[in-house]
Amino acid sequence: MEKVYFxxxxxxxVRPEVLEAMLPYFAEDxxxxxxxxxxxxxxxxxxxxxxDKAAAALGADPAEIFFTGSGTEADNWAIRGIAELYEKxxxxxxxxxxxxxxxxxxxxxxEKRGFEVTYLPVGEDGIIRVADLxxxxxxxxxxxxxxxxxxxxxxxxxxxxxxxxxxxxxxxxHTDAVQAVGHIPINVKSQNIDMLSLSAHKLYGPKxxxxxxxxxxxxxxxxxxxxxxxxxRRAGTENIPGIVALxxxxxxxVSEMEEESRRLSALRDKLIDGILSSVPHTFLNxxxxxxxxxNVNVSFEFIEGESLLxxxxxxxxxxxxxxxxxxxxxxxxxxxxAIGLPHEKAHGSLRITLGRSxxxxxxxxxxxxxxxxxxxxxDMSPLFEEYLKISDPARVSG
Amino acid sequence: xxKRVVVGMSGGVDSSAAACLLxxxxxxxxxxxxxxxxxxTQGDIQARNGCCGLTAVDDARRVADCLGIPYYVLNFKEDxxxxxIDYFVxxxxxxxxxxxxxxxxxYVKWESLLFKAKQLGADxxxxxxxxxxxxxxxxxxxxxxxxxxxxxDQTYALYSLTQAQLDSTLLPLGDYRKEDIRRFAAExxxxxxxxxxxxxxxxxxxxxxxxxxxxxxETAPPEGDFVDESGRVLGRHKxxxxxxxxxxxxxxxxxxxxxxxxxxxxxxxxVTLSEDVSVSEMITSDVNWMALEPFEGERRFNVKIxxxxxxAGCTAYxxxxxxxxxxxxxFDVPRRAVTPGQAAVFYDGEYVxxxxxxx
Numbered sequence: 001m002e003k004v005y006f007x008x009x010x011x012x013x014v015r016p017e018v019l020e021a022m023l024p025y026f027a028e029d030x031x032x033x034x035x036x037x038x039x040x041x042x043x044x045x046x047x048x049x050x051x052d053k054a055a056a057a058l059g060a061d062p063a064e065i066f067f068t069g070s071g072t073e074a075d076n077w078a079i080r081g082i083a084e085l086y087e088k089x090x091x092x093x094x095x096x097x098x099x100x101x102x103x104x105x106x107x108x109x110x111e112k113r114g115f116e117v118t119y120l121p122v123g124e125d126g127i128i129r130v131a132d133l134x135x136x137x138x139x140x141x142x143x144x145x146x147x148x149x150x151x152x153x154x155x156x157x158x159x160x161x162x163x164x165x166x167x168x169x170x171x172x173x174h175t176d177a178v179q180a181v182g183h184i185p186i187n188v189k190s191q192n193i194d195m196l197s198l199s200a201h202k203l204y205g206p207k208x209x210x211x212x213x214x215x216x217x218x219x220x221x222x223x224x225x226x227x228x229x230x231x232x233r234r235a236g237t238e239n240i241p242g243i244v245a246l247x248x249x250x251x252x253x254v255s256e257m258e259e260e261s262r263r264l265s266a267l268r269d270k271l272i273d274g275i276l277s278s279v280p281h282t283f284l285n286x287x288x289x290x291x292x293x294x295n296v297n298v299s300f301e302f303i304e305g306e307s308l309l310x311x312x313x314x315x316x317x318x319x320x321x322x323x324x325x326x327x328x329x330x331x332x333x334x335x336x337x338a339i340g341l342p343h344e345k346a347h348g349s350l351r352i353t354l355g356r357s358x359x360x361x362x363x364x365x366x367x368x369x370x371x372x373x374x375x376x377x378x379d380m381s382p383l384f385e386e387y388l389k390i391s392d393p394a395r396v397s398g
Numbered sequence: 399x400x401k402r403v404v405v406g407m408s409g410g411v412d413s414s415a416a417a418c419l420l421x422x423x424x425x426x427x428x429x430x431x432x433x434x435x436x437x438x439t440q441g442d443i444q445a446r447n448g449c450c451g452l453t454a455v456d457d458a459r460r461v462a463d464c465l466g467i468p469y470y471v472l473n474f475k476e477d478x479x480x481x482x483i484d485y486f487v488x489x490x491x492x493x494x495x496x497x498x499x500x501x502x503x504x505y506v507k508w509e510s511l512l513f514k515a516k517q518l519g520a521d522x523x524x525x526x527x528x529x530x531x532x533x534x535x536x537x538x539x540x541x542x543x544x545x546x547x548x549x550x551d552q553t554y555a556l557y558s559l560t561q562a563q564l565d566s567t568l569l570p571l572g573d574y575r576k577e578d579i580r581r582f583a584a585e586x587x588x589x590x591x592x593x594x595x596x597x598x599x600x601x602x603x604x605x606x607x608x609x610x611x612x613x614x615x616e617t618a619p620p621e622g623d624f625v626d627e628s629g630r631v632l633g634r635h636k637x638x639x640x641x642x643x644x645x646x647x648x649x650x651x652x653x654x655x656x657x658x659x660x661x662x663x664x665x666x667x668x669v670t671l672s673e674d675v676s677v678s679e680m681i682t683s684d685v686n687w688m689a690l691e692p693f694e695g696e697r698r699f700n701v702k703i704x705x706x707x708x709x710a711g712c713t714a715y716x717x718x719x720x721x722x723x724x725x726x727x728x729f730d731v732p733r734r735a736v737t738p739g740q741a742a743v744f745y746d747g748e749y750v751x752x753x754x755x756x757x
Contacts, residue, residue, distance in 0.1 A: 307517045310470055314518075380517055 001316040004362045008202075008294060008355030009151055009179060010320055014245065015204040015356070017252060022206065022245040033238055034229065043240055050247030054211055057250040058196065059187035066212045066230045067243050071178040071199030072102040074212035075145075077223040077234075078174045078195045079106045082143045083115055085221060086172075090140025091115045094171075096128050096157075097338040098150050102197075103176055104334075107145075120146070125287035126155030126339050133162060137169050144173045148180035148196075152335040152351055153286030154295025156184065163192025172218065178202055178210075182253030183261065183292055188213055195220075198250075200242065204356065205249035209242030264293040264354050267363050271296050271352060274367040279374050285336060285349060296352040299341065302384035303377040305349045311373045317366055320351045344383065400426040403522040403568055404515035406507060407431050407469070409457030410596060412526030412571060414588045415579045419570040420524055421465055428518060429462040429469040431455050432511060434478035434502070435601045460589045474510050481505035483601065487611050490639040491619070493664035494739030497555075497705065498599055504558040512566060522568045527552040530572030531564050534689035534749050540564035541689035543748040545572045554702050557743040557753030558686045608640045622667035624651065627660065635669045638662050644675055644735025658735070676732035681717075682725040682742045682754035690751045692716050692723055699744040699751060701727060703736055709745055725754060 014022075025046065031039035033047050048062065055062040068074045083093060095107050097119045107117045118136045120128045128146060144166045149156045159175060166173035174195035177186060181196075182203035188196060195218070199210040214220050226235025253260075268291075276282055281301040300308065305321035312319055321333075336346035352366075378384040405417040407429045421427045431454060455471055462469030482501045489496035507525065515523045528545040529552050540561050542553045559567065571579060583591035602610045612618055619637025626632055633651040635641065640648075645659045649671070660672035680703070693716055700709035711730040716723060725744070736756060743753035 306472060307514060310518055313468075377517060380513075 002362075002365055004317045004365060005357060006317060006319045006352040006354065006362075006366070008358075009351070009353035011201045011207065012204050012355050013357070014206050015249065015252065018205055018245045018249045021248040022241040025241040025244055029240075033240065034227065043238075046244055047238055047240060050243045053247035053251045054198075055213075057181070057186075057254045058198075058213055059189050060213050061216065063231075064188075064213050064216055066214060066234050067238060067246070068210045068212055068234060069208060069236075069239070071176070071197050071202070071210040073223075074197035074199075074210045075100070075102040075174075075176050076106050077220070078197060078212055078214075079103065079143065079145055080110065081220045081223060082172050082174065082195070082218075083110050085219065086142035090138070090142045092138050092141045093117045094120065094133065094136050094141055094144045094146075096120045096122060096146050098122050098126060098152075098155075098335045099145070099147055100151055100176055100178070103145055103147065122155070122338055124339050125290065126150055126153045126285070126335070127157060127287060127290060128162075130158055130161045130165060134165060137165075137171065141169070141171050144171055146173075146175060148175045148177035148186065149184065149292050150286070150335060151179045152333055153297045153339065154179075154292035154353075155286045156180070156290040156292065159193065160191045163194075166194070167192050179292060182250055182257065183294065185257065188215070194218060200246040200249055203249050203253045205245045206242055209239050209246050211246065260356065261293040264358070267354055267358055267360065268293060268296055270360075271354075271363050271366070272298070274363070275370065278367060278371045282374075285339060285341070294354040294358075296354075297349060299336070299345050299349045300374050301345060301348060302381045302387060303348050303374060305347055307377055308348075308350055308373065311377070312369070315369045315373070317369060320353075321349055400424060401522065402426040402428065402518070402520040403524050404428045404430050404511070404518060404520045405524045406511055406526075407458040407461065408526070408596075409454035409461070409590060409593075410526065411580060411583050411588070411590050411593055412528070414458070414461040414526070414590050415583045415586075416524055416526040416570045417461065417467065418465055418583070418586050418588060420568065421467065423570070425522075425568075427465070427467045428515075428520065429458060429465075429467050430511065430514070431458045431469075431471045432474045432478075432506065433471055434474050434482070434506065457590050457593070464587065464589060472511075472514060474506050477506050477510045478502070483614065487614055489739045490607065490611055491615070491664065492739075493638050493662035495642045495737045496739050497741055498601075499555050499705075500558060500741055503555055508559055508563045508567070512563060516566075522566050524568040524570060526571055527556060527569050528571050528574075528576070529553045529556055529569050531567050531569055532749070534746075537689060537691065539687075539689055539691070542569075542750045543572075544745075545569075546575050546578075550576045553745075553750050554705050554707075554741065554743050554753075557688065557741060557750050559688070560686070564688075608637065611639050620667060622669070624649070624671050625668050627670060627672050632657075632671060638664060638667060638669060641669050643737040676734050677729075677736050678732045679726065679728050680733075680736045680742065681757040682727065683722060683757055685723055685725055685752055685754035687752045689746060689749045692718075699727075699746060701729075701745070702743045703733060703756065704740050712744075714744060724757070725752070 029042055031043040033044040051062045051065045054065045095117055111117055120132050122128050146157055146162055148159055163173050172194045175193055176197045178199045181198040194215045196213040201207040222233050224235050229235055229238055272284055275298050282298055285297040285299055309321055332343050332346040336349055403420055403425045407413045417427055417429055459469055482498050485501050486496045486498045512523050528550040530543045530545055532541055532543045534541040542556045544551050544553050619639050622635050624632040624635050641659045643659055657671045658675040659669055660675045661670045696713050696715050699712055699714055701712045702709050712727045714725050714727040717726050738756050740756050741753055742756050744751045
């Protein structure tokens with residue numbers, strides 16, 4: 001049976017070039033960059049080269065890049081770090097209703113500690129309105145944290161304008177760009193970004209390594225205590241193989257972005273058109289324009305996404321219903337609820353995220369397998385039966 | 399083509415062995431763990447051994463990997479809340495004593511899970527209950543009969559299954575005793591062969607129902623009076639949900655003689671105590687007919703009035719009221735602590751004849 005991996009936003013594989021680049025640092029060049037002898041110096045140099053690459057990909061200065069253990073860690077560090085750093089100035093944070101749990105749960109933690117958080121609503125397109133943001137700003141606002149692109153519906157936020165507004169009000173602007181880096185152009189300078197989180201495994205690097213960009217001049221304190229790594233801001237012996245891989249992966253992703261993005265956008269649109277035209281009572285979630293090139297999120301009325309995923313799995317098609325971090329439980333996605341879907345429609349959603357291994361043939365295979373699965377589930381669905389009775393009583397006279 | 403079966407896997411030795419047995423019998427087996435209550439995103443759950451704890455999922459997955467079967471964790475939280483938790487809390491606040499495992503079997507496992515299984519193209523669902531699905535010879539209706547595991551009989555909790563549900567049910571452990579299953583699991587190197595049995599209600603792992611209800615309803619149950627059978631006030635109780643019929647310990651008062659909870663009046667918020675809590679008759683409603691259908695006249699049965707009860711002789715009659723059928727039964731020997739809200743399951747020999755809820 002064909003295996004079709006359509007869940008690249010959950011994680012990706014490590015590209016062969018990246019794997020090759022990181023391998024020597026496990027057993028050959030294994031030095032600790034903090035030591036003084038030769039193999040350590042070489043490790044240090046490697047670390048800094050990776051930092052240069054990450055910085056170049058973001059339009060940042062290498063001194064502004066701090067490697068972390070994950071995108072989630074970067075989010076936690078940025079948000080808690082700024083909240084606590086400027087606590088005397090104010091205890092108000094602005095975020096959005098569709099953030100990843102790495103951001104939302106950090107905000108909730110801070111709320112329990114007495115901070116106030118405003119969660120901006122989004123439109124049907126999954127995008128915040130800058131006017132809403134402007135209204136939400138208060139004298140005691142110290143941080144705006146809004147994701148660059150959404151992991152479930154792929155909507156892309158007006159980052160440059162958010163950044164400009166934040167800057168004009170003297171508020172730090174952090175963005176969780178885990179889904180965006182390497183997929184759409186990012187420039188922290190031109191987009192007025194003060195802090196940005198990214199993760200290697202979303203761009204063909206390994207799991208367990210991420211980075212936080214912190215604009216020069218922001219005296220973010222250390223979050224993890226220990227040794228003096230990362231200029232005393234992030235203790236713990238550096239994950240050199242991971243960091244090397246992150247550098248290589250981000251360099252490749254940015255250099256190939258234009259072409260790959262064009263290819264994926266075409267596949268994405270073929271999928272969207274194919275699904276909407278072959279399966280009735282189906283709609284696209286999120287913006288059709290301001291959307292990541294690899295993201296498709298559709299809702300099928302009258303059925304549950306969970307059952308759909310299982311039947312697709314049996315056909316060798318691996319997709320998801322929400323973000324991977326929550327699909328173990330499949331509560332209705334907070335993102336879909338935020339764009340205005342009622343519970344039952346949020347339940348019937350399917351997320352497909354494409355990647356480098358995705359081909360036209362896979363898209364066609366998917367489009368062939370999907371409609372009968374949806375019909376089968378609808379045939380068993382009491383909701384669908386109910387709908388047919390109302391819309392066309394003759395059809396279910398038996 | 400192989401028949402497909404979805405096995406509800408709790409991560410315990412019984413359901414793991416059930417999956418393994420079915421695989422050996424040539425079925426196309428899919429493992430499913432039902433996510434029923436809180437989950438990891440709430441961060442307030444400690445590792446525990448109930449049927450919905452996180453360790454349950456990890457253990458079930460390890461077993462599925464070991465057997466090489468597909469395995470899924472599916473979400474049944476909405477149904478579980480609606481049909482089990484709300485019912486559980488509601489019954490206690492109505493002064494009755496619920497059996498959440500029966501509600502879970504009836505509405506969640508044999509409704510929602512069975513439906514999911516059919517969606518997956520399965521012919522059956524299976525569980526690790528010690529009971530058998532059999533045809534009752536007299537009526538040719540499907541029934542549940544007691545298993546080889548005398549001490550571990552789980553027919554009581556399955557009385558509510560309909561004929562259609564029974565027709566889609568496999569209970570592979572029915573021919574085994576618990577020690578056989580442990581040995582079987584060990585022989586097959588199932589990683590949970592030596593795991594202890596779970597005891598408590600899965601969503602109240604510490605057994606403290608009263609605190610659970612208080613937390614869930616976000617209201618403290620009001621205190622009220624203990625009274626005797628003539629209505630004389632004997633003392634104060636701490637909220638009716640803390641008491642169950644027949645309870646003696648934990649009343650918080652010394653009477654100089656053994657006193658038991660005789661009845662609970664939710665409307666009056668009183669708990670009646672008595673030295674004698676035996677009754678000779680009981681009414682059962684919400685009846686599910688299994689081996690038998692409604693009958694005329696009186697018939698002899700053995701009846702269990704709670705999980706783990708020893709079946710005792712009785713004579714039962716069907717009472718037809720305007721809106722429902724009820725069963726009136728007279729015990730051969732008066733029974734202590736006949737508890738409203740608990741199930742009464744009537745046996746004809748080894749077979750479940752029918753069952754219902756004690757009024």
